[in-house]
Amino acid sequence: MKQAKDYIIFPLDFPSEKEAREYVSLLSGEVGMFKVGLELFIQSGPEIVRHIRDTGGAKIFLDLKLHDIPATVGRAMKRVADLGVTFATVHCGESRNMLEAAVEGSGGNVGVLGVTVLTSVSDQDIAQAGFRDEFAADMSALVMRRAAMAKAAGCAGVVCSGLEVGQIRSAFGKDFAAITPGIRPAWELAEDDQKRVTTPAQAIQNGSDFLVIGRPIRDAEDPRTAARKIAEEIGTVI
Numbered sequence: 001m002k003q004a005k006d007y008i009i010f011p012l013d014f015p016s017e018k019e020a021r022e023y024v025s026l027l028s029g030e031v032g033m034f035k036v037g038l039e040l041f042i043q044s045g046p047e048i049v050r051h052i053r054d055t056g057g058a059k060i061f062l063d064l065k066l067h068d069i070p071a072t073v074g075r076a077m078k079r080v081a082d083l084g085v086t087f088a089t090v091h092c093g094e095s096r097n098m099l100e101a102a103v104e105g106s107g108g109n110v111g112v113l114g115v116t117v118l119t120s121v122s123d124q125d126i127a128q129a130g131f132r133d134e135f136a137a138d139m140s141a142l143v144m145r146r147a148a149m150a151k152a153a154g155c156a157g158v159v160c161s162g163l164e165v166g167q168i169r170s171a172f173g174k175d176f177a178a179i180t181p182g183i184r185p186a187w188e189l190a191e192d193d194q195k196r197v198t199t200p201a202q203a204i205q206n207g208s209d210f211l212v213i214g215r216p217i218r219d220a221e222d223p224r225t226a227a228r229k230i231a232e233e234i235g236t237v238i
């Protein structure tokens with residue numbers, strides 16, 4: 001049965017493999033999955049993925065947010081599939097073909113997640129980027145359009161904010177995963193680059209399957225205690 005801690009994905013946003021390994025060993029019993037993103041993958045490459053996989057068998061989310069022509073994305077996803085990760089990301093972008101190529105490249109061995117609209121993007125950013133009409137007035141319309149594209153392409157789910165996850169859940173059902181970054185506990189509401197944020201409890205109540213929570217844990221005085229406090233909050237709503 002899924003426990004409260006299993007909802008937490010901790011991003012290993014570190015500049016060195018040494019620090020990443022330290023946090024893997026510190027938080028292995030406190031979170032459900034580790035996320036490897038661009039910073040660490042550029043520094044350490046697939047080695048860190050193998051390390052996490054082989055020490056304690058923790059699940060891995062490889063968050064490289066691929067975005068390229070379909071042939072290139074499909075080929076890259078084949079290499080990702082060799083790494084034995086649970087989830088990997090591709091931007092939904094503008095083309096369903098790219099998402100289909102990612103799913104095909106995964107060979108069914110990786111859950112391909114479409115990134116709808118980054119949680120650091122605000123309504124104002126969308127308007128400034130030239131989106132008009134329904135998208136500029138309502139970010140969730142763009143998130144839903146992209147989620148529908150990901151679903152049609154055969155993706156396992158999407159990355160979206162906790163504010164849109166209820167709509168995703170209603171439209172696509174419980175078998176389409178919704179992973180939500182932009183999580184800020186009420187006790188850690190520092191202003192930063194995240195624009196569409198929810199608390200852990202709000203995101204779970206809205207229907208999130210997993211919460212990506214980085215800085216509130218990483219930068220806490222005691223990261224393990226912070227992770228436990230978040231798991232406790234999740235435990236009150238599951």
Ligand SMILES: O=c1ccn([C@@H]2O[C@H](COP(=O)(O)O)[C@@H](O)[C@H]2O)c(=O)[nH]1
Pocket residue numbers: 011013037115117118119120159160181182183194212213214215216
């Ligand atoms: O829309 C997105 C997609 C990915 N992320 C990633 O999640 C973490 C969030 O870290 P915090 O420190 O909790 O802000 C980070 O690795 C991002 O690359 C996202 O934030 N939003």
